[in-house]
Amino acid sequence: MSRVAVVTGGNKGIGLAIVKGLCEQFDGTVYLTARDEGRGQEAVKELNEQGCQPRFHQLDVSSLDSIHRFKQYLEQEHQGLDVLVNNAGVMYGHSKTAPLVEQVDVTMEINFFGTLNLTKVLSPLLRPHARIVNVSGGMGDLSHVTPELRQTFRSEQLTKEELVQMMEQFVSDVKSGVHEEKGWKMETVAYRVSKMGVTALSMVQQRQFDADPGADVVVNAVCPGWSRTDMGGASAGRSVEKVCLGTHLS
Numbered sequence: 591m592s593r594v595a596v597v598t599g600g601n602k603g604i605g606l607a608i609v610k611g612l613c614e615q616f617d618g619t620v621y622l623t624a625r626d627e628g629r630g631q632e633a634v635k636e637l638n639e640q641g642c643q644p645r646f647h648q649l650d651v652s653s654l655d656s657i658h659r660f661k662q663y664l665e666q667e668h669q670g671l672d673v674l675v676n677n678a679g680v681m682y683g684h685s686k687t688a689p690l691v692e693q694v695d696v697t698m699e700i701n702f703f704g705t706l707n708l709t710k711v712l713s714p715l716l717r718p719h720a721r722i723v724n725v726s727g728g729m730g731d732l733s734h735v736t737p738e739l740r741q742t743f744r745s746e747q748l749t750k751e752e753l754v755q756m757m758e759q760f761v762s763d764v765k766s767g768v769h770e771e772k773g774w775k776m777e778t779v780a781y782r783v784s785k786m787g788v789t790a791l792s793m794v795q796q797r798q799f800d801a802d803p804g805a806d807v808v809v810n811a812v813c814p815g816w817s818r819t820d821m822g823g824a825s826a827g828r829s830v831e832k833v834c835l836g837t838h839l840s
């Protein structure tokens with residue numbers, strides 16, 4: 591049975607580099623997924639020209655319909671999944687002028703809830719020894735929040751339901767204009783909180799898998815480091831080829 595790896599947001603940047611790396615090193619079928627079919631197919635073509643043969647499937651992590659379509663496809667085509675790289679992400683940089691409420695809605699929907707929902711839906715397909723890699727980020731480091739929030743994020747008793755409730759409360763606090771007094775006072779708050787959530791989620795997911803003796807699944811949160819992509823910008827220190835996915839955050 592051929593092993594299967596899936597990368598979200600694989601059409602450019604770090605995701606594309608991960609797909610390429612997997613095509614070169616992973617013994618199995620590699621899926622480049624992208625929310626936009628055209629951009630995804632273009633990326634596959636680019637990799638084909640470099641001797642890599644990923645397969646393509648549309649996947650928008652912010653759409654439950656798209657997630658379920660992909661799950662059904664994987665189930666029929668492969669009956670399982672061995673590697674899931676939750677890479678898709680967005681960040682509104684300093685130059686973006688969208689209202690904060692919109693920034694928080696979009697960023698949380700993709701970065702945090704997209705990672706949460708995709709993993710939840712695909713989990714029944716995970717085979718023994720499966721690996722999940724959640725691409726988080728150093729900007730989600732907890733030094734920016736109050737000691738109370740920090741303690742909650744780090745608690746070994748934190749459940750998925752409590753984390754989701756905390757993230758939903760953050761979104762709601764932004765809408766009510768009270769997030770700063772609730773302890774979420776920082777620049778680039780939407781992105782930072784989404785990544786705090788992703789790192790904490792990775793630890794919660796690992797605890798859940800560990801509680802299931804048959805699961806044998808490893809979840810890691812990683813920070814690729816500041817990298818030259820559309821998100822990272824041209825002044826970033828490292829090229830995507832040099833991206834180090836070995837920096838564990840959980």
Ligand code: NDP
Binds near residue numbers: 599624653700813823
């Ligand atoms: P890019 O902006 O270059 O690429 C982001 C990718 O995510 C694109 O393929 C984009 O698709 C995709 N994406 C966005 N929304 C969705 C969605 N709803 N469904 C599916 N795919 C989606 O960013 P990077 O490559 O730099 O970032 C990759 C990951 O690494 C992100 O999670 C980011 O937060 C993280 N990271 C990046 C750092 C950096 O310095 N670059 C540093 C630390 C972490 P589309 O082309 O359609 O927009």
